[in-house]
Structure formats: structure tokens, C-alpha cells
Amino acid sequence: MTTEYRFGTFLRDSFATLQRELPDIYAEMCRRLAPQDIAITVDSETVRLKFAREAVLPVKRLAHPTVMVRTGRKAILDLIDARSTLLDAAVEERLHLRGSPDDLARFYDGLMAYLHGAVRSPSFPALLQRFRYPAARSGKARRRNERIHP
Amino acid sequence: MLSLAPAFVPSATAGAIAGAIACTDFTRRSPFALGGPRDHKEWHHFVILSGEIDLLVNFSCCDDARRDAPQGAEFPRLVLLVRHHTWDGDVEQFSSEQARVRGGQIDFAFAHNRLRFHDGAFEISAALEHRPVAVEMRLTPVAMPAYAPAIPMIDGPPLNWVVAPRLRVSGSVTLRGRRFDLDGAPAYHDHNWGRFLWGHDVSWEWGFVLPECDDVPWCMTFVRLTNRARTRALAQQLLLWRNEHLVALFREPDLEPRTDLGHLRPSGVLKVPRVMALLAPETRVDVPRWFEMHARRTNGDWLECRCEARDVAQVVIPSETRLGVTIFNEVLARTTVRGSLAGEPLDFRGRSVLEFIRDY
Numbered sequence: 001m002t003t004e005y006r007f008g009t010f011l012r013d014s015f016a017t018l019q020r021e022l023p024d025i026y027a028e029m030c031r032r033l034a035p036q037d038i039a040i041t042v043d044s045e046t047v048r049l050k051f052a053r054e055a056v057l058p059v060k061r062l063a064h065p066t067v068m069v070r071t072g073r074k075a076i077l078d079l080i081d082a083r084s085t086l087l088d089a090a091v092e093e094r095l096h097l098r099g100s101p102d103d104l105a106r107f108y109d110g111l112m113a114y115l116h117g118a119v120r121s122p123s124f125p126a127l128l129q130r131f132r133y134p135a136a137r138s139g140k141a142r143r144r145n146e147r148i149h150p
Numbered sequence: 151m152l153s154l155a156p157a158f159v160p161s162a163t164a165g166a167i168a169g170a171i172a173c174t175d176f177t178r179r180s181p182f183a184l185g186g187p188r189d190h191k192e193w194h195h196f197v198i199l200s201g202e203i204d205l206l207v208n209f210s211c212c213d214d215a216r217r218d219a220p221q222g223a224e225f226p227r228l229v230l231l232v233r234h235h236t237w238d239g240d241v242e243q244f245s246s247e248q249a250r251v252r253g254g255q256i257d258f259a260f261a262h263n264r265l266r267f268h269d270g271a272f273e274i275s276a277a278l279e280h281r282p283v284a285v286e287m288r289l290t291p292v293a294m295p296a297y298a299p300a301i302p303m304i305d306g307p308p309l310n311w312v313v314a315p316r317l318r319v320s321g322s323v324t325l326r327g328r329r330f331d332l333d334g335a336p337a338y339h340d341h342n343w344g345r346f347l348w349g350h351d352v353s354w355e356w357g358f359v360l361p362e363c364d365d366v367p368w369c370m371t372f373v374r375l376t377n378r379a380r381t382r383a384l385a386q387q388l389l390l391w392r393n394e395h396l397v398a399l400f401r402e403p404d405l406e407p408r409t410d411l412g413h414l415r416p417s418g419v420l421k422v423p424r425v426m427a428l429l430a431p432e433t434r435v436d437v438p439r440w441f442e443m444h445a446r447r448t449n450g451d452w453l454e455c456r457c458e459a460r461d462v463a464q465v466v467i468p469s470e471t472r473l474g475v476t477i478f479n480e481v482l483a484r485t486t487v488r489g490s491l492a493g494e495p496l497d498f499r500g501r502s503v504l505e506f507i508r509d510y
Contacts, residue, residue: 022216028473082424085431115428116473122214125243 005134007042007073008058011049013127015056018117025117030056033110036103039065043072051110067099067107077132163394167291168270171256174297175267175312178343179253180213183222188213189306190224192343194256194265196274196289198319199360199501200335205285205323206231206239206480206503207274209258209265211251215347215470226251226260229422229465230276231480232283232325237420237463240281272317272339287321289337293369293394301375301385304351309344309375315358315391316369336360338371338503349471349509351378355407355441357457357504359485366498367393368487370455372443374407378509388445388453390491398491400445400453409438414459414481426466430475435462436508437479445489453489457502460484469509479506 018026033051039062040047048062075094078084089095097104118124180190193210207230214223226249231239242260250259256267263276270290277284293316300308317337323330338358346352358371372388386405390398414437421427437459445453465478483502490496 025473079428080425082421082427086428087431112429113473116468119425119429120216120468 005130007040007045007131008047010127010131011040011047012058014114014118014124017121017123017127018114019055021121021123022117025113025120027054029110029113029117030054032106032113036066036106036110037062037064038067038069038107041068041070042076065099066103067097069098069107070096073131073134080128164270164290164292167294167394170295171267171291171314174295175256175314175341176254177211177251177256177258177341178310179251180211180222180224182213182224185221187345188219189215189345189347190343191346192341194258194339194341196272196317196337196339197358197503198287198289198332198335198337199503200319200330200332203232203234203323203325203330203332204482204503205233205332207265207276207285209260209263211249211258226258228260228263228276230278230281230283230285231420231422231463231465232323233461233463233482234325234330237461238281238283238325239420239422239463240278240283241423241465242279274321282326283324285321285323287319287323287332289317289319289339291317291339293391294396296389296396296399298387298389301373303344303346303375304377304384306346306350307344309342309346311373312341313371313389314339315371315389316360334364336364340371347470348467348476349469349474352376352384353378353380353507353509355504355506357441357481357483357502359455359457359487359500359502361498361500363498366500368496368498369500370453370487372405372455374405388443388455390453392491398451398453400447400451404445404447406444406446408442408444410440412439413437414439414462416462420463421466422463423466426468426475429468430464430466430477430510435464435479437462437481437506441483441504450493451489451491453487453491453496455485455487457483457485457504459504474510477508477510479504479508481506 031053034053036051038049048059050057050059182188191212193208196207198205210227212225226244228242244260248261258265265274272289275286291314295314298311302308319332319335319337321332354375356373360369370390374386375384386402388400419433439459441457443455459481461482463480467476469476481504485500485502488497
């Protein structure tokens with residue numbers, strides 16, 4: 001039996017993992033992104049997030065997102081595998097970003113903190129593997145080495 | 151008179167070299183698992199410079215630097231970089247269940263990947279999981295190793311270094327389905343261990359020279375360890391071998407490194423693991439176009455070694471002290487060496503790999 005591992009589930013799991021394994025980096029990510037309201041659409045799924053200084057909270061509705069992101073699962077994996085850069089993805093319209101320049105700059109800083117946590121987290125490779133193969137049975141996901149501890 | 155070339159080391163000498171490797175180059179292992187101090191880092195590093203294809207292979211085991219990491223937690227890692235016109239390769243990391251590293255020996259098993267020292271030679275068998283690169287080779291040391299202990303560090307205990315400067319390879323590497331013969335290719339090996347964090351106040355510029363022609367008896371390695379800003383040298387050494395023997399060691403007051411103020415400008419840079427390109431996307435590299443080591447002693451011995459950088463790949467790892475990265479620039483270079491040692495002239499061309507560590 002297979003169940004699809006949705007982007008929203010991946011994001012929620014990844015935030016919980018960062019908070020557990022690298023609480024300082026999780027706190028830094030929240031500090032950089034608060035008090036933003038961010039809507040992220042990946043393919044047909046939209047995730048809405050409210051950032052406070054201490055935590056990120058998924059919500060059902062956002063009246064006025066400060067940053068809106070729209071992309072696809074393939075575009076995200078292309079970034080992770082260095083087949084594309086953030087700049088290329090934006091220029092080639094595989095990554096759409098909408099917000100004021102200040103809010104987008106803060107979003108970038110927060111995203112970098114999230115990524116710094118991701119590459120240091122012992123549990124992130126398994127999460128990413130599920131995201132990479134969303135329909136795979138969890139026990140059969142192949143190992144992947146996105147994590148790189150020094 | 152040119153003496154015996156290193157490719158034809160007599161068996162008695164080969165036995166002495168193997169014995170010296172076994173006595174100095176064995177894996178120390180972290181004391182963290184036994185309740186000792188943490189932050190141990192240790193790696194065995196190999197570079198093979200064949201005429202057609204170049205390889206870098208590194209087996210390492212480093213302690214988990216998170217302050218709340220379970221006792222003994224560490225990260226076994228394999229770096230495999232290959233250059234044939236362009237670079238390929240990856241960094242793979244393994245769980246503790248997939249890894250076995252024997253202390254007191256040179257014996258690593260990371261899943262199906264293996265490094266061991268057996269019967270006078272290093273045996274390496276490795277195949278990347280997500281890139282079409284595999285290698286099977288045996289590297290026989292043809293020069294005596296050198297042990298350089300207690301290289302000073304600013305933020306902690308000293309770094310240790312064992313060098314086997316010249317090896318002869320047999321075997322092959324397979325890249326994207328094409329098999330390349332490595333028989334007779336020259337190689338370099340070293341081994342470092344110490345206790346420190348990436349992101350500490352340290353940087354180094356290290357390199358080696360293997361002659362282009364087998365009948366040249368000379369080879370050398372050098373290192374300069376500095377603070378991160380590269381304003382203060384902590385240690386600098388240049389070691390020179392003639393055939394199988396270490397014949398000269400130039401130390402701090404004997405050495406003057408010089409670097410070009412211009413930088414190498416590659417059209418693109420492979421960064422591994424690839425995900426780290428998101429955190430270090432820059433394609434400009436802090437690598438000089440040339441690097442020189444000038445050595446001179448009061449007894450009249452002198453050396454000039456000039457390395458012209460040709461290409462670079464980067465191993466990028468997260469800093470352990472802040473939200474930054476530490477970048478290992480692995481630089482391929484063509485080198486010329488001139489000098490005089492005890493009245494004997496040196497003048498040869500060689501190939502080098504230099505490593506420039508930068509912290510961002």
C-alpha cells in the first residue's frame with residue numbers, strides 16, 4: 001500500500017525535525033522570518049504559514065500573505081540536485097516569488113537558515129527521500145546523501 | 151647520476167616502506183565513544199594523477215559536532231571526485247550501521263566501499279550510489295612515509311599528518327560506462343587527524359608535486375597553516391623526497407609562500423555534495439592563479455616551486471561554529487620545480503593538486 005507524501009506534510013515534518021534536532025537553527029529561521037505570512041504553492045497544493053519569533057504555525061487561511069511562492073516538486077528537486085540555481089529557476093519562471101523587496105530579502109534569509117538546518121540534520125535525508133519519491137513505500141525509500149555533516 | 155627510479159623499489163625497501171606505513175599511518179579513531187573528548191576528525195586522502203583521468207578519494211570519520219549528540223555519534227563519509235575533461239563525483243555519507251572502521255589499522259568499510267592497507271599496498275574499491283563513478287585500485291607506496299605530528303592550531307589541540315608522497319597505481323576507474331586503465335599512474339596519499347571544528351580560526355594551503363616523468367627521483371609536499379584571515383602563519387613546511395627517502399625538510403624560517411593577486415576564473419565549478427550549491431552558489435573562487443613556495447637555507451640549499459592552477463572543484467561542508475560553510479578548493483595545477491640540494495641540481499616539471507580551505 002502506498003500513500004502520497006504531500007509537500008505540506010514534508011514541510012511540517014521538516015520543521016518538527018529542525019526544532020528537535022537543531023533548535024538553535026530552527027529559532028534562527030523563525031527569527032528571520034517573523035512576522036511574515038507566507039503562502040507556498042507546490043504544483044496544486046498550497047501551504048500557508050504564519051511565522052512568529054518562536055515558532056512557525058501552519059494555518060488554513062491567510063488574509064494578506066507578505067510573500068507568495070509558487071513552484072513545482074520537480075523544480076525543487078532540480079535545486080537540491082544542482083541542476084538549477086535559485087536565480088535560474090526564478091528567471092526561467094519555474095519559481096515565482098511575489099512580495100515587497102524587503103519581505104523577499106527576509107524570506108531569502110529565512111530560507112537560507114532552513115537550508116543550513118536541513119544539511120546538518122541527521123534525519124533530513126529520510127524526509128527528503130520521501131519527498132523525492134512521494135508514492136514510494138516509506139520502508140523502501142532509497143538512501144540519499146543530501147545531508148552533509150562535517 | 152640518476153639513481154633508482156621509485157617505480158622499481160627493491161623488495162627489501164618495499165618491505166621497509168610497508169612497515170613504516172603500518173607503524174605510522176594506522177587509523178587513530180575518536181575517543182568520544184569511550185567517554186573521551188569529542189570533535190575528533192580523521193581522514194585518509196588519495197589523489198591519482200593519470201595522464202588521462204584524475205581522481206581524488208577520501209575516506210573520513212568525524213564526530214557529530216552537535217553538543218547534544220549521543221556519545222560516540224560520528225559521520226562516515228566518502229568523497230570521490232573524478233576529472234576527465236570535466237569533473238564528476240559526489241560526497242556520500244553513511245549511517246553508523248553501514249560503516250566499520252578499525253582503529254590501529256587502515257581498514258574502512260562504508261557499505262560496499264572499502265579501503266584497507268594489505269600486503270604492502272592500499273586497496274580501494276568504491277562506487278558512488280548516485281553518480282556513474284566506480285574505482286577498483288591498488289596503490290603501492292614507493293617512498294617512505296613522513297610523520298608530522300603536532301601541527302599547531304589556534305582553537306584547540308594540534309593537527310597530525312602522515313604523508314606517503316609517492317605511490318604506484320594498478321587498477322581502473324569507470325566513469326559513465328567507460329573504463330580507464332590506471333596501471334602505472336602516480337599517486338599521493340596522506341592522513342590527518344585532530345580535534346577541531348570546521349569554522350574554527352584556521353585555513354590551510356597544501357599541495358604536492360609528482361613529477362611528470364617516472365625517472366625523476368624527486369617529489370614533494372608542502373603545507374601552510376594560517377588563521378582564517380591568512381594574516382598569521384601557524385606552521386609551514388616543505389618536505390622533499392629523493393627516490394624513497396625524505397631528504398629535506400624546510401621549516402617556517404626557510405619558507406616564503408607567494409600567491410598571485412589574481413584569481414582563477416573557471417567557467418563553472420562542481421560543488422559536492424550538490425545540495426550545498428544552494429548555500430554556496432558562487433562560481434567565483436578564492437584560488438590564486440599561481441602559488442609559489444620559495445625555500446632557502448643558510449647551507450646553500452634552495453628550492454623554487456611554482457604551481458599554475460588549471461581547474462578546481464569544491465567540497466562544501468557546513469560550518470560547525472555558525473551558519474556558514476567551509477569550502478575545500480581542490481585545485482589541479484602544473485608545477486615547475488628548480489633548486490639545489492647539497493650541490494645537486496633539481497629541475498623538473500610535475501603535476502600537483504593544491505587544497506585551499508576557505509571559510510564563509
